Amino acid sequence: MKRLRYVTIGSVVIAIVLSFLTAALLGCSRKTPEAKEIKIGAVLPLTGEIAEYGKRCKAGIDIAIDELNKGGGIKGQALKILYEDSRGNPQEGVNALQKLIKVDGVRVVVGAVASSVTLAMEPIATKNKVILFSPASSSPKLTGISKYFFRTWPSDVLEARALANCVYSELGLKNVGTLYVNNDYGLGLNDEFTKRFNELSGRVSVVETYEQGATDFRTQITKIKAKDPNAIYLAGYHREMAVATKQIRELGIDAQILGDADYGVQELLEIAGVAAEGAIYSIPEYEPANGSVVMKQFAEVFRAKYGSSPSIFEANAYDAVKILAQAIAGVGLDPERISTYISSLKNYAGASGDISFGIKGEVTKPVSIKTVKNGKFIPFPVGSPNSVNR
Amino acid sequence: MIEQVLANGLIVGTIYALTALGFTIIYRTVRFFHFAHGVVYACGAYFAYSVLRIAYSGGGPPLHEATADLRYATTWVVAIFAGVIGAGVLGVVIDRLVYKPLRKRKAPNLVFLLASFGVFIFIQNLLQLIFGAQILTIRAGPVKEGHHFLGAVITDVQILILVVSSLLSVALWVFMQKAKLGKAMRAVADDRLAASVVGINPERIILAAFAIGSALAGAAGILISLETNIEPTMGMNAILKGIIASIIGGIGSIPGAMFGGLFLGIAENLGIWKISAGWKDCIAFVILIAFLLLRPGGIMGIKTEKEQL
Structure with a gap:
């Protein structure tokens, strides 16, 4: 009996040891x-x-990662993208970035979208020597902020200056009121527009703001109406601009409506309807139909996968990943060397157009002025060539 | 200019009032903050949208260009009823599935509040899952300049909002004063124990309160979506302003909720006019704090009770 007990205990011990060994081995092979x-x-x-x-x-x-992995990844290594949700909130964005750096150990991060979130994340990325690459943040505050920060969306400076030039010189309007979203994005656009418009000896006679997500602008518009400007510049996101456009017309104001890059979104037309007719806005140029082979190719792949045409957001995000992948393929996963690589990149043929990184690592891209006519976004002045580099 | 600012305040104020009314009706019977009321408001709009979407999918103009065409009149009536009744049913379902089991366990008020938050987030994410995060629109006609009236400009939809909200508020007040069910609801609100002694079934009254209150939220949601847009997150701001309106009006009071809503809407817009739009929400909360400190009973001077949070 006693021997039987020893045998049992012995076999249990062996079984445990063996299972640990197997688990360890399996763990290794999985790693x-x-x-x-x-x-x-x-x-x-x-x-x-x-x-x-x-x-x-x-x-x-997703398209960029798919393409890269189908082409064998980077030197045989597959790419894996880890998405984190910022909810458009700076605090959440910082948390997400911390998690990616500390838990997942990533060295390059694409993001964020809202300038306010990117501005909050940048110090964390820089402190940890992690590359932060934004596909959509346009705040002028981000220019030259860190050698670890890059973007494929140009600064608002270009866009707002182009619009101010057009309003003053081509439209001949000298008195403008502005209504902007009270965050880094709206503030950046408003400041740059006002600065340029004043330089041209135009006058910004009234400045009003609203909070992101607002749906009622009537009292701000009433205040703008009292100053009787020739044009109203709506600097913000398309949801708010759409409702503001509608409310401007409903309150019986016939001033020229001006918008930022986000004005050129189909959803805006659905909300604002005929009220958006004749509105003018400036946007980083994106016309895949008249663009390079890469631009056309991306638009085709996108249409095949999602059944709709891509916007500049998809193209910019695609380019961000492709540029990062090219840098990693060239110099490895060292953020220091990736930074040097990207900042010397010139005339990169991207899905969003030609991309160059200039002074302070800032991206430069052409800007075009567009207008809404018969429910379509078309170049302004009507009949002009697409690309107008102002 | 003051006329237009007051008109703007009045329009947004009636929406606040309508949300506050629904919230108040529920609060006075169950005595806890039914936070999920905000998401019921959003659902009202989504229910109406779904009916219109289905009706217009078989040809006809795109939804956002839909005009007040008589051929579609029935569709609109069905959509509005679907929104209002759907919201009412949703309120009842929330009560039966979530609050009733908690009531049986005699859960403290804090648990109800947390459960309510949970329901809010759950349904809001469900809306986002089904309809997407993008905004949707229902329009009763093309955008055009409003009517000039007493120095202000007001659109057709805004007149509709003012008229419907006023009618609903008055109808609710009459119902609570005259109808047997309304009286029973007031009795339960005053003293649940005494009401059950005279043979009023409190569960039935709670059911009625959720049905009526939620239907009002649905109506408010539809009205605001005609004026602006529908989006999954629209409920949060609505319920915050609804709660503030009902507290400054005098929590639990029906005329109080109405006056509170109008007061809040006008005060916010005067604030935007005289100070700046950035202070809009701040003004709302300052008013709330001022009332809590100086006149906790609100405009109607309702006595505070120990059960309140």
Whole structure:
């Protein structure tokens, strides 16, 4: 009996030891392919008020990752994208970035979309020497902020200056009122527009703001109406601009409506309807139909996959990943060397157009002026060539 | 200019009032903050949208260009009823599935509040899952300049909002004063125990309160979506303003909820006019704090009770 007990105990001990050994071995063998993966983080607003843009960027990123992996990844290593949700909130964006750096150990991150979120995330990325690459943040405050920060969306400076030039010189309007969203994005656009418009000896006679997500602008518009400007510049996101456009017309104001890059979104027309007719806005140029082979190709792949045409968001996000992948393929996963690589990149043929990184690592791209006519977005002045570099 | 600012305040104020009314009706019977009321408001709009979407999918103009065409009159009536009744049913379902089991366990008020938050987030995410995060629109006609009236400009939809909200508020007040069910609801609100002694079934009254209150939220949601848009997150702001309106009006009071809503809407817009739009929400909360400190009973001077949070 006693021997039987020893045998039982003995076999149990052996079984335990064996299972540990197997588990350890299995663990090792499972780890091997993981080490061959290159992880890229992405912090995007996948839910919340600006989820629309997060989803657009994600669509572009997914195509880029698919393409890269089908082509054998980077030197045989597959790319893996880790999405985190910022909900368009700076605090959430910082948390997401911390998680990606500390838990997942990523060295390059795509994001964020809203300038306010990117501005909050940048110090964390820089402190940890992690590359942060935004596909959509346009605040002038981000220019030259860190050697670890890059973007494919140009600064608002270009866009707002182009619009101010057009309003003063081509439209001949000298008195403008502005209504902007009270965050880094709106403030940046408003400041740059006002600065340029004053330089041209135009006058910004009234400045009003609203909070992101607002749906009632009537009292601000009433205040603008009292100053009787020739044009009203709406600097913000398309949802708010759409409702503001509608309310401006409903309150019987016939001033020229001006918008920013986000004015050129189909959803805006659905909300504002005929009220948006004749509105003028400036946008980083994106016309895949008249563009390079890469631009056309991306638009085709996108249409085949999602059944709709891509916007500049998808193209910019796609380019961000492709540029990062090219840098990693060239110099490896060292953020220091990736930074040097990207900042010297010139005339990169991207899905969003030709991309160059100039002074302070800032991206430069052409800007075009467009207008709404018969429910379509067309170049302004009507009949002009697409690309107008102002 | 003051006329237009007051008109703007009045329009948004009636929407606040309508949300506050629904919230108040429920609060006075169950005595906890039914936070999910905000998402019921959003659902009202989504229900109406779904009916219109289905009706217009078989040809006809795109939804956002839909005009007040008589051929579609029945569709609109059906959509509005679907929104209002759907919201009412949703309120009842929330009560039966979530609050009733908690009542049986005699859960403290804090648990109800947390459960309510949970329901809010759950349904809001469900809306986002089904309809997407993008905004949807229902329009009763093309955008055009409003009518000039007493120095202000008011559109057809805004007149509709003012008229419907006023009618609903008055109808509710008459119902609570005259109808047997309304009286029973007031009795339960005053003293649940005493009401059950005279043979009023409190569960039935709670059911009625959720049905009526939620239907009002649905109506408010539809009205605001005609004026602006529908989006999954629209409920949060609505319920915050609804709660503030009912507290400054005098929590639990029906005329109080109405006056509170109008007061809040006008005060906010005067604030935007005289100070700046950035202070809009701040003004709302300052008014709330001022009332809590100086006149906790609100405009109607309702006595505070120990059960309140």
